[in-house]
Amino acid sequence: MSSLEIRDLHVAIDSKEIVKGLSLTINSGEVHAIMGPNGTGKSTLSKAIAGHPDYRITQGDVLLDGRSILELEPDERARAGIFLAFQYPSEIPGVSIANFLRAAVQARMAEGEELEATAYYKRLYQKMDMLKIDRKFTSRSVNDGFSGGEKKRCEILQMAMLEPKFSLMDETDSGLDIDALRIVAEGVNTLRGPGLGVLLITHYQRLLNYIIPDQVHVMYDGRIVKTGDKSLALELEARGYDWVKTELAHA
Template sequence: MSDSPILSIKDLHAKVADEDIDILHGVNLEIGRGELHAIMGPNGSGKSTLAKILAGHPGYETTSGEVLYEGEDLLELEVDERAQKGVFLAFQYPVEVPGVSIANFLRTALQARLGEGEEVDLFDFQDELLAKMEILDMDPSFAERSVNDGFSGGEKKRNEILQMAVLKPKLALMDETDSGLDIDALQVVAKGVKRLQEEDPDMSVLIITHYQRVLQYIEPDHVHVMIGGQLVRSGGAEVAADLEAQGYEQFKTPATG
């Protein structure tokens, strides 16, 4: 663990945009470089909302609090700027983009990170893409398929990890990547994430999940429990084990306004 945290969330309150539905009620969280955190919580606890807010989803509004990413006010940045600076969100429900191949999509995303006059080297890109696909047990023909178009649930999730592998984020937010995956697919995804962390030990990961299962394959340094829009408990891997044994009922939903 090095110097300053990559992400620092202080007393973050947020609501659904254009509606009076509060979701986050004062979230505090620090993630150091190279750390792997997990936020666990039941449905509707606000954990996915937190991930979306960090990525800049326009459907939510932060009402107070602050988020610093590498010391910079993250909430001031546009969605694409956040991504270009190294934030990556693996979607719970990836969106279909008919007619745009995965290769074209990723090349465009990489190109957008470059300055004017710089070009993605097509051969390097192709090599890189194929190598990453191999790690994720994906057939090379996958690269020419339209993004998520007609993909099975498992293929969509795998495609999210492929994008993460190619775009090499500094902070990866994985929003329920494990949901809907069988054990085999889960292991492939976990292998992919581990490989990425080996390649870049400074990469930080925040895993959002309902279930403890995924944490058997990707071991977290820190586990947090979110209930009613707040982190009610934080600790090491033992928190997850405890949850597995006792469930979420042990935490009383904090009174909200």
């Protein structure tokens, strides 16, 4: 049982504060959704947790199993069990998905320990079968010339192979078509289980038709302003984000 605790987190880009005191705890096995209007700091939150150098944490803490990860390099955070499914994953021309994942798996092994190729491919193919991904897919260069759906598939496959403790899935405003949406949803539902905690960042409620979250948080102006179960998402869908704004104004 693991926990990811975000404690009064403040994040700035350059000198502009974007996340303004956000607290949230996710435990293994839970799926949390964060919803909110554009520009409210949802993506910033996920990048900051993953350790992107452009995102400066000015206050607060992020703890993985009770220990702060803020002093760790991005790769150390990744190896500690934090996975970020990117909204816009980078292309790596000339590097096949199979080789990329192999390097990532190798990076998680102890020094001097060599990855065993046969076992690696066996596991890779198992995961691909599980996610219904064609075998030919992994010989393509990472995200190079991929459609939106293929990029999502690539992210989900990496998540399946790297078996993180927590996955931050940044789906905000990515204009996912229905195929891409299904890929993400089916992937999360397949991988969902007692060993994985998910933070699902989404702008639209429709993704939550496929993935039923344990908790829904509404984020506005750098903070979580409302928390509830999946019915909150439906209410948001019906009443729009203006409802949240108005409610806030009255509070």
